[in-house]
Amino acid sequence: MAGGSGTRFWPKSTRSLPKQFLNLFGEKTMIQETVHRLEGFIKPADVIVVTNDNYVSIVEKQLPETANEFVIGEPVAKNTAPCVAAAAALLHRKDPESVMVVLPADHRIGNPEKFREVLEAAVEAAVHNDSLVTIGIEPNRPETGYGYIRFDDGSKQKSGDVPVYRVKNFTEKPDSATAETFLESGDYLWNSGMFVWKTATILKAFKSYLPEVYRETEKLINSPAGKDEINSFYQACPSISIDYGIMEKADKVEVLPGDFDWNDVGSWTAVHELSQKDENGNATGNSPTSLHESSSSLVHSQSGKMIALVGVSDIALVETDDAILVVNLKKAQGVKDVVDDLKMDPEKSKFL
Numbered sequence: 001m002a003g004g005s006g007t008r009f010w011p012k013s014t015r016s017l018p019k020q021f022l023n024l025f026g027e028k029t030m031i032q033e034t035v036h037r038l039e040g041f042i043k044p045a046d047v048i049v050v051t052n053d054n055y056v057s058i059v060e061k062q063l064p065e066t067a068n069e070f071v072i073g074e075p076v077a078k079n080t081a082p083c084v085a086a087a088a089a090l091l092h093r094k095d096p097e098s099v100m101v102v103l104p105a106d107h108r109i110g111n112p113e114k115f116r117e118v119l120e121a122a123v124e125a126a127v128h129n130d131s132l133v134t135i136g137i138e139p140n141r142p143e144t145g146y147g148y149i150r151f152d153d154g155s156k157q158k159s160g161d162v163p164v165y166r167v168k169n170f171t172e173k174p175d176s177a178t179a180e181t182f183l184e185s186g187d188y189l190w191n192s193g194m195f196v197w198k199t200a201t202i203l204k205a206f207k208s209y210l211p212e213v214y215r216e217t218e219k220l221i222n223s224p225a226g227k228d229e230i231n232s233f234y235q236a237c238p239s240i241s242i243d244y245g246i247m248e249k250a251d252k253v254e255v256l257p258g259d260f261d262w263n264d265v266g267s268w269t270a271v272h273e274l275s276q277k278d279e280n281g282n283a284t285g286n287s288p289t290s291l292h293e294s295s296s297s298l299v300h301s302q303s304g305k306m307i308a309l310v311g312v313s314d315i316a317l318v319e320t321d322d323a324i325l326v327v328n329l330k331k332a333q334g335v336k337d338v339v340d341d342l343k344m345d346p347e348k349s350k351f352l
Helices: 029-037 053-062 081-092 112-129 176-185 199-209 211-221 229-234 242-247 268-274 331-342
Strands: 049-052 071-074 099-102 130-135 148-159 162-171 188-198 253-258 288-294 297-302 307-310 315-319 324-328
Touching: 029 053, 029 288, 049 053, 049 081, 053 071, 071 081, 071 229, 081 176, 081 211, 081 229, 081 288, 081 307, 099 112, 099 199, 112 130, 112 148, 112 162, 112 188, 130 148, 130 242, 148 176, 148 253, 176 188, 188 199, 188 229, 188 242, 188 253, 188 331, 199 211, 199 242, 211 229, 268 297, 268 307, 268 315, 297 307, 307 315, 315 331, 324 331
Parallel strands: 049 071, 130 253, 288 307, 297 315
Antiparallel strands: 099 188, 130 188, 148 162, 148 188, 162 253, 315 324
16 A cells, blocks of 8 residues: 555655655665565565555556556545455456455564564464454554554464454554553554455455445456546545444454564654664764754755754754755654645645
8 A cells, every 4th residue: 555645754755756655764665665575475566556646657667576557546545445445356356366465555664574474374364264354563652643453362363373363343543541551451452554364355344344335346356447447446435444444343353463673654753763873862864964962863864965953852854955844753743734734825835
């Protein structure tokens, strides 16, 4: 899933080149890393990318090994349920026995080997139990920025060496007190937005819980699934998430805990956390800097200009060709508010 606009990463992430197509941590872009970590598990030619129609050419350039017919350009954003349904239609046409792994294109995973081990276990569970499987992340803090999955500890099974639990319920992003309670209870996981299921199973779930999407998906399965058919599909579908539309309603949902150094890279704070830092906690990458009495900060200079920091801490300074962002890393989610402000002003919107 590569259709996001990456607003919290402005000004580096823009309308023309959002976060998933940036190389924030190395030579490979985030979407290239996502495909690369699947090597030996899923062939590049079997990867379907669902993205904004404006980004199709970027995907084809960054992932030339992915078959062109497996790059779906969304004419309009309709949340994740239509995205999953469209990909399931293409896969089911190719192989009615196929198993589908749904992954966001912009996650950072520090232990790819462990990640693949969990994915293999998830595939086994999805096939053996004919269930909808999600991967939860073992929480290490009372995070309010993630949804949570409550699992039934008494339902524990094993898929390989990985435990599998029946899901009791999903909870949207909680307040801090509730998140603390979830952490202390020991039977909650963060909702990672990663899923595994047989295409036949998820199509059956669409038929039961989102029949209006299923009707359009059937048309897609039985059509050439070209640009015109994709456009008609998206125009007809409601905008709804796969979590709300199916996962929260389905009666056979399982979760596997994942402990593979996961981060959804949701803000500049996450970039700072994941970047190599000096003895004072500053992450400057290859940017030329002069730092004095400054700590725990992030510097990203696209132009190569010298950046000097004096007596500051906990900030991100991001400089591109036409914009400069200075933000307190503890308030980094507020970058989205800046983007919203720029959208409202025709003169300022050119900087998006």
